[in-house]
Amino acid sequence: WGQPYGCPAGQSGYYGRGPIQLSWNFNYKAAGDALGIDLLNNPWLVQNDASVAWKTALWYWNTQTGPGSMTGHNAMVDQAGFGQTIRSINGSLECDGRNPAQVQSRVTTYQRFTQILGTSPGGNLYC
Known part of the structure; x- marks a missing residue:
């Protein structure tokens, strides 16, 4: 809720989905922005569209450090x-x-x- 864009899909809408289990609204927002898909408002695309699921996994794997210091x-x-x-x-x-x-x-x-x-x-x- 602390993000300026909030949780338009509802706070429980951003659970882990896809091969890397994309979680949290800020990850759905960032992945969607990078991929040109509105995942913040439609996080279910990650579970319902295999192409989107793999794109988010590859996006995270290659670009995000998460709590670590490297991807x-x-x-x-x-x-x-x-x-x-x-x-x-x-x-x-x-x-x-x-x-x-x-x-x-x-x-x-x-x-x-x-x-x-x-x-x-x-x-x-x-x-």
Whole structure:
């Protein structure tokens, strides 16, 4: 509610949707502005249109640091590690001891996928 544009879809309208679980009115506003889509007034597009869902995920991954200091993309390509992607996406809720079980679940899943792909998970897996 503290943003000048408020919550036109209702305060509960900005829950996590899409591959990166876009949340909060300020993220819907910024993503919509970047993509030329009015997501502030129609956040349901992220759940109802797969193209919009993936566009918002790629927008966040490549441009937003969230509570971290780098984007998820930069964390991986600059070899800062998977843990920094967690911090960028959901760090304020999970990192620094806030939800160690969720962090462990993310790391375990990431390790499983890297094993399936035959690649190394690298270092710095935890935030």
